Amino acid sequence: MPLHKNVISSTSLAIGALSKKTKVNIETIRYYERIGMMPHPPRSRAGHRTYAQVHLKRLTFIKRCRELGFTLNEIRALLGLVDGNDYSCQEVRTLTLQHKAAIQTKIKDLQRLETTLTQISDKCTGGNIPECPIIDALYAE
Amino acid sequence: MPLHKNVISSTSLAIGALSKKTKVNIETIRYYERIGMMPHPPRSRAGHRTYAQVHLKRLTFIKRCRELGFTLNEIRALLGLVDGNDYSCQEVRTLTLQHKAAIQTKIKDLQRLETTLTQISDKCTGGNIPECPIIDALYAE
DNA sequence: CTTGTACCTGTAGTAACTACAGGTATTACA
DNA sequence: TGTAATACCTGTAGTTACTACAGGTACAAG
Numbered sequence: 437m438p439l440h441k442n443v444i445s446s447t448s449l450a451i452g453a454l455s456k457k458t459k460v461n462i463e464t465i466r467y468y469e470r471i472g473m474m475p476h477p478p479r480s481r482a483g484h485r486t487y488a489q490v491h492l493k494r495l496t497f498i499k500r501c502r503e504l505g506f507t508l509n510e511i512r513a514l515l516g517l518v519d520g521n522d523y524s525c526q527e528v529r530t531l532t533l534q535h536k537a538a539i540q541t542k543i544k545d546l547q548r549l550e551t552t553l554t555q556i557s558d559k560c561t562g563g564n565i566p567e568c569p570i571i572d573a574l575y576a577e
Numbered sequence: 578m579p580l581h582k583n584v585i586s587s588t589s590l591a592i593g594a595l596s597k598k599t600k601v602n603i604e605t606i607r608y609y610e611r612i613g614m615m616p617h618p619p620r621s622r623a624g625h626r627t628y629a630q631v632h633l634k635r636l637t638f639i640k641r642c643r644e645l646g647f648t649l650n651e652i653r654a655l656l657g658l659v660d661g662n663d664y665s666c667q668e669v670r671t672l673t674l675q676h677k678a679a680i681q682t683k684i685k686d687l688q689r690l691e692t693t694l695t696q697i698s699d700k701c702t703g704g705n706i707p708e709c710p711i712i713d714a715l716y717a718e
Numbered sequence: 719c720t721t722g723t724a725c726c727t728g729t730a731g732t733a734a735c736t737a738c739a740g741g742t743a744t745t746a747c748a
Numbered sequence: 749t750g751t752a753a754t755a756c757c758t759g760t761a762g763t764t765a766c767t768a769c770a771g772g773t774a775c776a777a778g
Contacts, residue, residue, distance in 0.1 A: 452755065462756090463736060471734090482743055484756055493716060500715045505690050508734070518712060525709040529701045532711055536694045539687050546684045549646050553677045560670045568666040570673055571659060574641045575634060593724065603725090604767060612765090623774055625725055649765065 448486040458495045465495065473498060473508060473515070506535055589627040599636045606636065614639060614649060614656070647676055 455462045468474040469485075474494060477485045494515075501511045513531055517523030559569040596603045609615040610626075615635060618626045635656075642652045654672055658664030700710040 450756075461736075464734085466758095467735060482756075484743085497716050502734090504693060505687070514712075514715075518716075523709065523712075525701055525711070528709045528711045529698055532694060532698045532701075536691060536698065539691050539694070543684055543687045543691065546646070546680050546687070550677060550680050550684065552645060553673060553680070557670055557673045557677065560666055560673075568664065568669045570666070570669045571655075571664075574655075575638050575659075591725075602767075605765085607727095608766065623725075625774085643765090 448488050449492065451485050451487070454487045454492060454495065457492060458499055460495055460499055468495070468498065471508070473512065504535075505539060510535060589629050590633065592626050592628070595628045595633060595636065598633060599640055601636055601640055609636070609639065612649070614653065645676075646680060651676060 449457070451462055451465055454460075455465060460468075465474065469476060474491065477487050477491055480486050497515070498511055501514065502508075506514070510531065514528065517527055556570050556573055559573070590598070592603055592606055595601075596606060599606075606615065610617060615632065618628050618632055621627050638656070639652055642655065643649075647655070651672065655669065658668055697711050697714050700714070
């Protein structure tokens with residue numbers, strides 16, 4: 437897994453330290469390794485995973501992408517480009533814009549839901565009666 | 578499972594017919610039964626599920642709620658009120674408004690994501706060069 | 719009588735983790 | 749040096765809301 441830029445080798449980290457630095461759960465880090473998002477790191481004599489700067493950067497990348505709502509598959513594609521060391525800005529941009537379009541669709545869907553919920557709940561007087569226009573609206577044939 | 582209003586007993590439906598009427602997948606209907614969202618219907622001599630108007634209404638209710646983004650647990654709460662035959666309009670309204678608030682939060686989150694993605698991808702010239710500001714932004718420490 | 723369709727049960731797979739159970743290794747302190 | 753706490757290990761199961769089989773039965777039409 438080649439790094440993008442500015443690779444500085446430094447002291448190694450145990451999984452707990454990496455977890456604290458990146459704010460990624462320990463179990464999640466191991467999970468990423470299992471599914472191939474993170475490489476198998478070298479092990480210490482005791483069998484503990486020892487992480488270097490490379491891993492810290494990669495995990496940070498994954499974390500940021502997740503926060504931006506990319507799925508693991510989308511991130512895999514992004515990392516694939518980077519790993520191949522043969523990506524063009526154009527390809528990355530395309531993936532990013534596709535993702536943005538998906539988000540915009542989701543926003544519109546949710547806004548439509550919100551409108552419907554507002555309409556439905558506006559019908560409700562909020563009284564203590566058992567005849568509820570919300571339930572009626574949902575239950576009717 | 579008491580009905581809300583206008584219960585008209587009529588001909589019974591096989592699972593395929595119910596599925597077609599409600600546009601809910603057959604496997605999903607059986608799944609709802611397994612997890613207790615739908616009651617166990619009576620069986621025909623051949624062991625086939627036979628559904629009545631009650632089931633059609635209940636499933637329609639579930640479907641509508643799902644389309645409105647309610648989780649199965651939220652729907653369970655709603656159905657619990659209806660099943661208890663002792664709900665007040667107020668309770669239903671509260672659940673609905675809570676759900677609406679959650680949707681509004683989600684919309685805001687997604688809008689923030691969209692803004693960030695726009696900012697990031699605006700930095701990109703879209704050229705064919707391997708130095709990509711998007712990747713840089715995500716990869717940097 | 720055979721073919722097709724609709725139904726049946728039960729299990730496994732999806733996404734992205736999280737939460738154990740049960741075991742080892744290292745470190746801190748008395 | 750002994751022991752107790754902590755950090756790590758592996759492997760499996762649970763979460764949400766389904767979907768997709770595999771392998772089997774029942775019934776109707778030609």
